[in-house]
Every structure is written in C-alpha cells, then in structure tokens.
Amino acid sequence: MTQTAKAAVLWEVGEQWSVEDVQVRDPAPGEALVRVMASGLCHSDDHGVTGDVPGPIPLVGGHEGAGIVEAVGKDVTRVRPGDHVVLLPLAVCGHCRFCNDGRSYLCDLNAYAQQPTGPTGLFPFSARSREISSFTQLGTFSEYLVASERQMIKIDDSISFEAACLVGCGVPTGWGGAVNIAKPRIGDTVVVVGVGGVGTAAVQGARASGAAYIVAVDPVAFKRDESLRFGATHACADLVEARELVSELTLNVMADSVIVTVGLLEGALFADLADLVAKGGTICVTSVARFDDTTISIPINAFLLSNKALVGNVFGLTNPLWDVPRIFDMYKQGVLLLDEMITRRYKLEDVNQGYADMHAGVNIRGILTFS
Secondary structure, three states: OOEEEEEEEEOOOOOOOEEEEEEEOOOOOOEEEEEEEEEEOOHHHHHHHHOOOOOOOOEEOOOOEEEEEEEEOOOOOOOOOOOEEEEOOOOOOOOOHHHHOOOHHHOHHHHHOOOOOOOOOOOOEEEOOEEEEEHHHOOOOEOEEEEEHHHEEEOOOOOOHHHHHHOOOHHHHHHHHHHHHHOOOOOOEEEEEOOOHHHHHHHHHHHHHOOOEEEEEOOOHHHHHHHHHOOOOEEEOOHHHHHHHHHHHHOOOOEEEEEEOOOOEOHHHHHHHHHHEEEEEEEEEOOOEOOOOOOOOOOHHHHHOOOOEEEEOOHHHOOHHHHHHHHHHHHHOOOOOOHHHEEEEEOHHHHHHHHHHHHHOOOOEEEEEOO
C-alpha cells in the first residue's frame, strides 16, 4: 500500500519547487521506507533548478537527510523499523572493487545517482499521473521516501535529526576535503574558498588538523564573520586580497593547500588558485561546474614543475560506514560543531524561501524540519 506524502517536486528546469502530494511506493527487496525528520538545503539540489547539472526531471529534491525507518523490504539487514538513520547520497554496497579496497565513496552503485531509477528500475514517487525520480535516489524534500538500505546508516537515538542531516553530505565532504585530501600538517597554511556549509566543515577539518593559519575567502561579510567562529584565523573578500594576505603570512611561500568550496565553479578561477598555492601544495576542488564549462586555465609549467597537485573530491574521500560514526563521536566531544552551522530552519512549504536565502548569502546552512 503506497504512502501519501507532501514533497517538493521540480517539474521543469528553471521553475521553483512545487510542494504537493505525491505517492511513495512500498519498499522493494533491499529497500526501506523512511519518515524524513530533517533535510539540509544543499546547493547541489539547486543546480537542477538552474540547469547547471542535468538531472532526471521531474524529481523530488533533497539528498542530505535524516529520519526514522518505518518499514523495510525483503532481505534488508542494515536497518530495521524504528531505527534512526542518516541518509547518504552515495551508496555503499560493500562488494565492488572500490568498496573492498577502502574507497567506498567510489562504489559502483553510484552510477545510478543521477539516473531516473536505481537498480530496481522502479520510480520512487508518482504524482499527476506521472512517475517521478528522486535526487541521488533519495528525495529528502519529502515527508517519506523509499531508498536502498545501502544509502542508510543507523545512528544513536541521542543525536538530533537536525545535526544528523548535515552529516548526510556537506559535513563529510568538507571535513574530509581538509583531513583526507588537503591533509594539513601542524603549522600549515590553508585557504578555504567559499565558506557556506561545506566550506565551514572544511575550516573545522583544517583547524582540527593543526593548521596555523586558516584563511576563509568569501564575498559575503556574514559568512566571513561566521567562519571565524569555526576556526578560521583570517577572512578575505576575494582571491586578490587572500593572495596578498597569504604572501605576508608565509613570507611569500604561499598556502600549503587550497580547498575550493564555491557554489558554482568556473574554469577561469584556476589560474588564480594556482597562484595561491605553494610549491608541493594541493588544490582540493569540492565544487561542481556547469556541464558545458569544460576548460580550465593554469600555467602548466609553473604548476607541474612546482609539484603542485589538483585533486577532485568525492564525499571527502570518507568511507561512510566507518567515518560517519567517527564524525558523530567528534560532534559529541565538541571537536566538530554541527548545531552552530544551522542558521535557519524552514518548513517544507518554505523550501523556495530557503534557497532564496542561500543565494542571498544569509545562511551557513538552512534546513527543512518535518514534524
């Protein structure tokens, strides 16, 4: 018997989210039905609205969430009804080559992330006599969703759903971008370009790693000020100002690593980034670009002969089944601030206002709450 739910649906690129009744199908084998309690308003979902990143339209948005398992399909072993879970945009099968060699963030099942359906071939939602997809096979902008158990991790009941939803995507991606990719050593200089939700997590990862200088770069004064609460030592409005500051701080050695967490990446940005990083340093790219923006510009010889590295970031190179519980342990110990990252809370019907506020730069992270 299908479940009726309110959900935010994107019917056409360029339109706003439409909050309306949808039907959520029963869980198939290997799947679970989850009552969503909180969902982050990540910029990635908005890329579908703007058309920066093509997706299977129509779809229910949301990929950063937490909730309660209501029912499970046949052969489900990872979760059971009543469990509190964090929902992951990346599946972890535990059987493919990448899961088995410790790189579960590259699990083969993630080939389905932007497809109309998952391996079952079944659409998760329906409305207006049409079948509807879900963003990254989740759809956390819905009161209920059905998804693979491989995209769920049981969490302790003491963890709030609001804090937990942030660990569905933005926090592991940003924190891991610092700790696992940039890998600051004690005393290093780190620059974080863009300090929204992901960037703020990166700042915290750099702080926890012992970086001496953490320079936050953002054109929005509110975000620059907030970054200082989370561990940034300095804040700049743009890369020109950041280059002058980092040159002064390091006696012109420049930054050991630059973590890029801007909302929309442009290829032309890379020349300035290359000039900001030191010899032997790393540029960690934790952003997405338009699919038709396929060219970057860097000074090839100066970059390569200085042993500089340009590295992509998938989920902070974290292995969710192992790292997500550790992230929550750090949260409980006060090492990682999650509650403080939440600037505003919205009801589902206010999802479009939430994204308007994101574009206006007034949030570090806005979230949807369901009651």
